[in-house]
Each structure stands twice: as C-alpha cells, then as structure tokens.
Amino acid sequence: MTSAVRTEGLTKSYGHAVALEDLDLEIPAGVIFGYLGPNGAGKTTTIRLLMGMIRPARGRVEVLGLPVPEKRNEVHRRVGYLPGDFVAYGDMTGEEYLRFLARLRGGIDWSEVDALSKRFELDLDERIASLSHGNRQKVGLVQAFMHRPELLVLDEPTSGLDPLMQREFLALLDEVRAEGRTVLLSSHILAEVEEAADHVGILRRGRLVMVESVSALTARxxxxxxxxxxxxxxxxxxxxxxxxxxxxxxxxxxxxxxxxxxxxxxxxxxxxxxxxxxxxxxxxxxxxxxxxxxxxx
Ligand SMILES: Nc1ncnc2c1ncn2[C@@H]1O[C@H](COP(=O)(O)OP(=O)(O)OP(=O)(O)O)[C@@H](O)[C@H]1O
Ligand SMILES: [Mg+2]
Incomplete structure (x- = not known):
C-alpha cells in the first residue's frame, strides 16, 4: 500500500537557521498521526513543505504517492488542509467563502457543509470578519473536511476551540479513522494527541526524535x-x-x-x-x- 505521506532527507533553512533537518517521515494510509513538538520545532515548516507552500533546501516529498511540489495542485484538491495561520476573506460570509472554495475544488456535496456547520454550531451567514477567533477556526475546519478528503493535514486544528468543540473535533476524527482515512495532526496538547492518535512523532529543533505507536507508549x-x-x-x-x-x-x-x-x-x-x-x-x-x-x- 502507498504511504499517505513520505519524506526523505527533507531539509529547510531560513538564512543560516535550519528549521527542519533530514526529515524521514512515513505515515501509512489509515493512520492518525500526532505531530508534536515545542514552539519553533518545525511542525508548521513540515506541513508547508508537504503542501508545497515552500520549497525545501533538499530532500523529497510525496503526498498520496504524488511528488510535491510538481503535483501540488492535485495534492491540494485531494487533501484537506488547515493551515496553522488560517485566514479567510473577511468581507465574505462563511457560506460565500465555502462556496468559493467548493467551486475551486470542482464542486462538492453541500450537505456535508451543512452537517459540519451544524455540528460545530457555526453560523454561515455571518461575515467572517465579525466572527470570533474560535468561530473563524471552525470555518477553517469545515473547509478542510467538506470534500471528505482521504488525507487531512491539520496544523493545530483545535486552537481557539472551546472544550465542547474540541470534543466534537475528536469525535469527528474517530469517524475519519473508522472510514480508513488518514490524518496528520500537529498539536501542542498532549492529552488530545494521546486520545486521538495511533502514532506519535516528536520533533525537536528541526529533528524527528521519536516515532512510536501510542499503544507502545502506553505500555511503557x-x-x-x-x-x-x-x-x-x-x-x-x-x-x-x-x-x-x-x-x-x-x-x-x-x-x-x-x-x-x-x-x-x-x-x-x-x-x-x-x-x-x-x-x-x-x-x-x-x-x-x-x-x-x-x-x-
Ligand atoms: N518565514 C520564516 N522566516 C524565518 N524563519 C522562519 C520562518 N518560518 C519559520 N521560521 C523558523 O523555523 C523554525 C521552525 O518554525 P515552525 O513554524 O515550523 O515551528 P512550529 O513547530 O510550527 O512551532 P509552533 O509550535 O510555535 O507553531 C523556527 O525557528 C522559526 O523561527
Ligand atoms: Mg506551528
């Protein structure tokens, strides 16, 4: 089976500072992979490289078997991506914005948007500019999930969500897992990763220092x-x-x-x-x- 994500020797520097060094990461299809690490460890850098938003100094990236950045557009169509600094067009309503994205993705089943918005108690008629931080984050979640992607790449998805909505998000991940879809979940919240993830990788100062299954960790x-x-x-x-x-x-x-x-x-x-x-x-x-x-x- 092809891996959902595979990187080899992936390296990225900003000036003289190495943000990510020699990352060999493999995420099998169907796994919820928790990506942890302190501030500045390189989580967002990894995710941006996977999505072809930035170019590596060296190394290779494959997402759903497709080379990035070469097949970046196809990857963007097939993956559900929530950036860490999610920003949407403020003068649109949630619905206008999501319809705009849906068209870019070649059309989606709108009932999925309705179901997700209801679940997250998100009012799609509000202008995005007037939404609170947490409610704006929900717009980001809906756009990542609405086309039912086989792979979700989520950079701190629960940032700004209240505890009830965090629960709802974890429930959604359970369904995604049951359907055999794959998730890369970057997070600071240990409890969240412990509950949601099958495998955990820890990044520190641009280096992957550990990858293990949560059950093996629990056994220890x-x-x-x-x-x-x-x-x-x-x-x-x-x-x-x-x-x-x-x-x-x-x-x-x-x-x-x-x-x-x-x-x-x-x-x-x-x-x-x-x-x-x-x-x-x-x-x-x-x-x-x-x-x-x-x-x-
Ligand atoms: N555009 C940029 N220009 C210069 N340095 C950058 C840039 N983006 C990231 N860095 C540096 O790269 C390193 C990794 O940053 P990154 O954002 O990937 O960390 P992170 O693990 O996502 O951290 P956080 O948990 O705070 O989100 C940091 O040292 C950061 O300062
Ligand atoms: Mg980050």
Whole structure:
C-alpha cells in the first residue's frame, strides 16, 4: 500500500537557521498521526513543505504517492488542509467563502457543509470578519473536511476551540479513522494527541526524535497503584517484581510505581488477599516531557 505521506532527507533553512533537518517521515494510509513538538520545532515548516507552500533546501516529498511540489495542485484538491495561520476573506460570509472554495475544488456535496456547520454550531451567514477567533477556526475546519478528503493535514486544528468543540473535533476524527482515512495532526496538547492518535512523532529543533505507536507508549507508561492487603507482604519481594519501580508501605497499603505491565505484580500479590486497588490513570506526559526537554533519552 502507498504511504499517505513520505519524506526523505527533507531539509529547510531560513538564512543560516535550519528549521527542519533530514526529515524521514512515513505515515501509512489509515493512520492518525500526532505531530508534536515545542514552539519553533518545525511542525508548521513540515506541513508547508508537504503542501508545497515552500520549497525545501533538499530532500523529497510525496503526498498520496504524488511528488510535491510538481503535483501540488492535485495534492491540494485531494487533501484537506488547515493551515496553522488560517485566514479567510473577511468581507465574505462563511457560506460565500465555502462556496468559493467548493467551486475551486470542482464542486462538492453541500450537505456535508451543512452537517459540519451544524455540528460545530457555526453560523454561515455571518461575515467572517465579525466572527470570533474560535468561530473563524471552525470555518477553517469545515473547509478542510467538506470534500471528505482521504488525507487531512491539520496544523493545530483545535486552537481557539472551546472544550465542547474540541470534543466534537475528536469525535469527528474517530469517524475519519473508522472510514480508513488518514490524518496528520500537529498539536501542542498532549492529552488530545494521546486520545486521538495511533502514532506519535516528536520533533525537536528541526529533528524527528521519536516515532512510536501510542499503544507502545502506553505500555511503557508509568502508573501509580495503591494495593491494600489483608496480610502484609514482604516489601522486598514486591520491589523485585517485573515493572515495579518503587514500593512504599503505609499501614497495610502498598504505594507502587509501576512501569508497563502489572501482570506479575497482581499474580504475586493476590495470595496476600488484596482488599482494594486504586490505580491512577497512566499518563504519557512524563514520556513526552522527556523528549520535549531532550534529556536522558
Ligand atoms: N518565514 C520564516 N522566516 C524565518 N524563519 C522562519 C520562518 N518560518 C519559520 N521560521 C523558523 O523555523 C523554525 C521552525 O518554525 P515552525 O513554524 O515550523 O515551528 P512550529 O513547530 O510550527 O512551532 P509552533 O509550535 O510555535 O507553531 C523556527 O525557528 C522559526 O523561527
Ligand atoms: Mg506551528
């Protein structure tokens, strides 16, 4: 199967500053790919290169199997693109603007626009200039989704959306995933990526420092667990179990820090009579922050 996105040695500089260096990125079709990284890491630069908005210093780009920038126009027709700095013509209404884009794309099924606007509670009769930041962002989302593209390239799509609309956006991504479409989602919001994405790539100072599946990350994630026992087990025994990083006994309760699997822990602990279990949600934040800051790993 062709990849939805493929880059090879993709490099972009602004003057002497390297914004993106030797990016080899492959996004298989049907995957929701979360693209994370601190401010200035090169996320928007990557996306602009994919869409042929800027030219690389070197390297190759293929989107839906088409070389960019050569096939840029076809890519623009087939991809749903939401730029990070989405701006629309202020004196048009939402409807006028979307009809204009629909014509450029060779016509679309307008019921899709109605459905998306209703979903995002967007009034298409308002002039775009008079819309709030969040509502303008919704116009950007509708134009990216309205032709039901097989690939969506979204640069911080939830920027400015209220929590309810962020939920709605995540629900929309779930449907897109179920339909086997592909999404490149750049974001700062770890929780959003953790929930929405199948794979995550982290970019730091123009370099891709990690690509992994969210399930593999979750399997490695750190969990805090409290086990209360009928009969107090030997702390040293618990400490040596696979996945257990830390144990502290308070009365009959063991406070544990577990990395990855809890299988062995529960097998060994069960005979001591577990009276209660409290687990705190596994959190990828610690893993992410390590990569963001770029220490130890
Ligand atoms: N037009 C430009 N002229 C000069 N430098 C630029 C330009 N666009 C981007 N850069 C530089 O390229 C680097 C990468 O920027 P980019 O916008 O891709 O980061 P980003 O990951 O999207 O950041 P953010 O999370 O803040 O959106 C930064 O150092 C930025 O200053
Ligand atoms: Mg950006």
């Amino acid at each position: 994630a750190i969990r805090r667990i409290e086990l209360s026992f009928g009969e107090i087990p030997d702390v040293e025994t618990l400490r040596t179990l696979r996945g257990v990083n830390e144990v502290r006994m308070v009365g009959n309760t063991a406070h544990l820090v577990v990395e990855g699997t809890t299988e062995e822990l529960f097998r060994v602990a069960a005979p001591f009579g577990i009276q209660s279990v409290v687990t705190h949600e596994a959190d990828l934040e610690e893993i992410f922050l390590d990569y963001y800051a770029g220490d130890s790993r």
